[in-house]
Amino acid sequence: xxxxxxxxxxxxxxxxxxxxxxxxxxxxxxxHKIDLLTEVASGDPTEQPILKRSWRALxxxxxxxxxxxxxxxxxxxxxxxxxxxxxxxxxxxxKPKIIIATGAYSIQPLYNxxxxxxxxxxxxxxxxIVCISKYIEDEIKRVVPEAxxxxxxxxxxxxxxxxxRHVAKExxxxxxxxxxxxxxxxxxxxxxxxxxxxxPDIKYYIAGIIENELYPKLQAQIKELGLENRxxxxxxxxxxxxxxxxxxxxxFILTSVNLHHHFEGFGLVFLEAASxxxxxxxxxxxxxxxxxxxxxxxxxxxxxxxHATAEAIIRILENPELxxxxxxxxxxxxKQNSWDHTVDQYTRIYDEVLKKYAA
Numbered sequence: 001x002x003x004x005x006x007x008x009x010x011x012x013x014x015x016x017x018x019x020x021x022x023x024x025x026x027x028x029x030x031x032h033k034i035d036l037l038t039e040v041a042s043g044d045p046t047e048q049p050i051l052k053r054s055w056r057a058l059x060x061x062x063x064x065x066x067x068x069x070x071x072x073x074x075x076x077x078x079x080x081x082x083x084x085x086x087x088x089x090x091x092x093x094x095k096p097k098i099i100i101a102t103g104a105y106s107i108q109p110l111y112n113x114x115x116x117x118x119x120x121x122x123x124x125x126x127x128x129i130v131c132i133s134k135y136i137e138d139e140i141k142r143v144v145p146e147a148x149x150x151x152x153x154x155x156x157x158x159x160x161x162x163x164x165r166h167v168a169k170e171x172x173x174x175x176x177x178x179x180x181x182x183x184x185x186x187x188x189x190x191x192x193x194x195x196x197x198x199x200p201d202i203k204y205y206i207a208g209i210i211e212n213e214l215y216p217k218l219q220a221q222i223k224e225l226g227l228e229n230r231x232x233x234x235x236x237x238x239x240x241x242x243x244x245x246x247x248x249x250x251x252f253i254l255t256s257v258n259l260h261h262h263f264e265g266f267g268l269v270f271l272e273a274a275s276x277x278x279x280x281x282x283x284x285x286x287x288x289x290x291x292x293x294x295x296x297x298x299x300x301x302x303x304x305x306x307h308a309t310a311e312a313i314i315r316i317l318e319n320p321e322l323x324x325x326x327x328x329x330x331x332x333x334x335k336q337n338s339w340d341h342t343v344d345q346y347t348r349i350y351d352e353v354l355k356k357y358a359a
Contacts, residue, residue, distance in 0.1 A: 001350060003027065004035045004071040006051060006064070006082040011042035013236075015268065019102065019154065020077050026343040035071050037064065039082075057085045064089035073098060073350060079106040079119060079129075087122040096127045096353040101136050101149075103265030103287070110143045111261055123147045127353040130346070132266045133287030152346065153290050155339035156271035161243050162331070165277055168248035172203040172232075173313065174278075175254050176242065176269045179210045179233065182262055184255035184283065185218055187304055191255070193225040194310035199317055202250065207234045207242060246276035251316050251323070253281040256288060257303045267291040270298075274334040279326035281312050297329040 005024060011017035017040075024034055034046065041049035052060055068074055068089055073096040076082040083099040090097060099106075099122070109115035123129060123140065129149045131137040137149045173192070177183040185206065192204045210233060222231050237245070246252070252273035256264035263286040270280050270291035280298035282288035292298045299315070301308040316323050 001073075001354075002033045002035065002071040003350070004067050004074045005037065005077065006074065006086050007036065007038050007077040008051075008082070009038050009040035009042050010036065010044050010047060011040065014040075016077065016102070017042060018268070019100075022155070022157070022339045023343055023346065026339060027347070030343070030347070032347075035067055037067060051082065051085070053081055057081045058088070061085065061089045065093070068093055068095050071095070072354060076100065078102050079122060080109040080115060083126065084115075084118055084122050087125050088118075094357060096350075096357055097125065098349060098353065099123075099126050099129045101129055101131045101140060101265075103132075103136070104262040106131075106136060106265075107139045107263075108261040110140075120144055127356070128349050130349065133290040135263070135285075135287045135289065136265055150349065151290070152342060152349075153337060154266050154268050154271070155337055155342035156268065156275055156334055157339060158275045158334050160239060161246050161272045161275040162334070163243065163247050163276065165247050165327075170203055171201055171250055172205045172248075173251050173253055173317075174245055174249035174273070175204070175206045175252070176208055176245075176272070177254050177256075178208045179206065179215055179218070181214055182256060182259050182264070183208070184257045184303070186214070186221065187257065187306055188253055188255040188309060189218060189221055189227070189231060190225060191306040191309035191313065192231065193227060194307070195313045195317070196227065196230055198314060202230075202317065204231045205234055205245060205249070206232065207237050207245060209236045242272070243276065246273055246278060249273075249276075249278055251279040251281065251313065252298075253309075253313065254288075255281075255283050255301070255303070255309055256286055257283065258286060264288050271334050271337055274330035277327040277331050279316050279323055279330065281309070281316070293329060293333045297326050297333045 007020040009017040010021040036047045038047045038049045039051040074086045076086045076099045109119045123144045266287040283303045284300045299312045
């Protein structure tokens with residue numbers, strides 16, 4: 001099968017890049033031929049970084065159309081802009097179109113007067129909109145109820161983050177995600193202040209790219225709460241260092257919040273943490289619900305609820321049996337949610353839409 005992929009990047013250092021690379025690599029291993037167009041060059045020899053954003057995307061429609069003609073189907077990684085340019089470039093061509101809806105760029109443009117109409121047309125034209133969580137599917141259906149959607153969650157490379165757990169020099173809970181408002185550190189830090197009063201030897205490590213706008217506010221919050229030596233920002237780390245943290249942390253927590261139709265689409269880090277046998281804590285009202293086996297390997301708390309977040313942390317840390325049970329269930333959950341399982345679903349969808357066109 002010849003598949004045209006329209007993607008932001010295949011650089012594994014970004015969330016989009018890791019997702020597309022993991023899937024594309026496995027498709028190639030299964031014998032599919034991939035034609036890869038990207039917006040951000042990653043250095044991959046198979047990619048052609050010709051995609052553009054905003055109005056500039058229209059300048060490349062002719063070249064994209066030539067790629068569509070020579071492939072069996074079009075697979076767009078996110079609706080805006082890649083699904084939209086795939087739709088526009090493919091008008092009049094009888095080629096199946098699949099869109100992977102991963103987060104805010106699949107939803108927020110539906111509420112923007114400049115993009116709403118074209119995205120609705122794109123969704124109605126797509127042969128399948130593959131949503132990485134039920135939350136995303138519900139949000140698309142809210143605006144475009146006739147859209148042909150299906151939920152296929154993300155996977156994890158279990159061996160990349162699994163291993164023998166060990167005791168760290170100091171006890172800590174762990175959060176992984178860029179230090180921006182949507183990740184909810186402005187909620188988890190004051191929640192941790194409650195925990196710190198009750199468990200005096202615990203620390204809070206945060207790994208992720210530090211965005212300058214929020215960071216000073218968090219530092220001021222930390223100082224006000226008297227947590228200067230208890231909350232530690234580690235910056236961006238490679239997989240080897242992340243694995244070390246996952247395997248020595250007490251639990252994993254990310255209290256993501258929704259901001260103006262921007263939200264956590266799934267939360268791949270929850271599966272990474274689960275691979276290392278960590279109990280996990282996330283928030284309701286977004287895609288995290290599909291990344292956690294609630295009540296089995298972790299807990300969900302309401303967004304912006306500092307007290308409920310603190311209580312969830314304390315419940316796990318002060319209950320060794322529950323902590324161990326959640327850790328064992330995390331390993332089973334991560335094994336169940338493999339990239340191979342995700343790619344199995346994608347190839348099934350490819351076959352289904354191609355049969356419709358062949359009929």
